[in-house]
Amino acid sequence: MAAAISTQRLVKHYGDVKAVDGVDLSVERGELYGFLGPNGAGKTTTISILSTMLKPTSGAASVAGFDVLTRPYDVRRRIGIVFQDPSLDEELTGRENMVFHARLYKVPRAQRDRRIDDLLAMVDLVDRQHSRVKEYSGGMRRRLELARGLLHDPEVLFLDEPTLGLDPQTRNHIWDYIRRLNQERGVTMMLTTHYMEEADALCHRIGIIDKGRIVAEGTPSDLKSQLGGDVVHVKVQAANGAVADALKALPFVRTVTAMNAGVQLEVQHGESAIPKVMDAVREAGGVVESISLKKPTLNDVFVKHTGREIREEDMDAQGRMRFFMRHRRR
């Protein structure tokens, strides 16, 4: 079966800026693929090319089985997109925005109203469907855009920073919708984000992009396990050499470091290791006082591959700024 999204050495230059610099992607049908990278990494540019809005400098790409350059209209009919920046008509009501979209995509009349009802219910906007979008909050707008992107039953859905600038509660809501859509309808999704935890929580597979290049790719747990496993810290009363020796003997423990009043272990699959670690300590005559688990984060992965951090605080400031720009009124 052909991939839902595939690119070959995709390149887009803006003058001297190499926005996309040789990207090879292959996303399977039904997959939820995450594109993670800092500001200016080339995420939006890639999505613009895949959605036929932008011509690449070189390279090839196909979406839903059609070449984006030679068959743009076939691609367009099969994709949905939630843009990074707003794209609603603020003068129209939520429902009118939906109807307009249904007409553009030739959703059959017989299905139109029911589909709109269903989707508005899904994003909890039934009560506000007849208010003008002008009067919507940022989260409501985002949810409406999400519902609109699904109205024509796309095979592939692009989500460009779907939760940028939203509060944690709304963000969680949107995560739920995204998961459900992917599971229940089997929609292939490509999502961009610079929130680590978002990519981690949602995506089957992640591509980390930096300066137009994919620097690492894999499932979130694969990426993190490249870093040598989880860190378990065990605080032991009456610690002695026997405890450390017993732990060293466990097959899944990679390293044991003695600390004052305890040991730090680097293990594979920390969750399943913890009970076994506790048993081993007890058998060696120690008493476990407390135990903690620290998982490596995607940020550690990003650091490993680029030597830099995706600094969350800076991102959030920028995200807020963009959010503000996005919602400035006429």
Place this chain on the structure above:
Amino acid sequence: MTIVVDTVTVWNRDMLRFFRRPSRIVTSLVTPLVWMGMFGYGMKYGFARPDGTSPLQFGNYASYLDFTAPGIIAMGMLFTSIFSGMSIIFDRQFGFLKEILVAPVRRISFVFGKSLGGMSTALIQGVTLLVIATLAFDLRFTTGLGFVAGFLLCIGVMAMIGVSIVNLGVAIAAKTESHEVFFLISQFLVMPMFFLSGALYPTKTLPGWFQIVIAFNPMRYGVDALRWAIKGTSELSIFVDVGALLLFTLGTSVMAARFFERS
């Protein structure tokens, strides 16, 4: 076929937006009515001779307002229509244009939908002004066509003015980033188009170079055709007027479609 459907979709959106803001209808009427009231009446009485007759009363024009009202109506439509074209700049700024550009529709249906929408608003404005000018001001239908035929011809001419000027606006908007620049360019175009259209004074006796400039102004034919449809007299043949308007409408349509396609 799908182009027609998409054009109607875009037109429908413009209509929804228009009727949502009744203030827009009112503002589109205010300026022309102020012109008719203040300028028309001012000229009528300001130049009156002691015996009550006026030098601006000539031919079959009962008063200066009777002469100038068709021109003022055309002016009102000119201003409204050029700014209907500008709305695509706002669609771009507010991001809504992306929704249309990524959809499986031809760009040309967007341009057609916009000109249809702009034409509709211009017609609503033009017809309302025509009715008010007839009922409340001195405008008299004296055309040999009779009132109904004259009125219908007015609507046809207004539709051509609407479509062509909206398209002119769309063409400029496709090439300009900001509405400030659009404003500048449109002022530069619209003012001469109004003053050199024969809306305010007859042009037959003007010097030769003036005549040449005026001949290139499409509004000149629109005003002349409106006057013929209402008063039954005009400076040019109605066939020349309508022919020139059709040509201008066609030209601006192609220009708008081309420019937008490439932007």
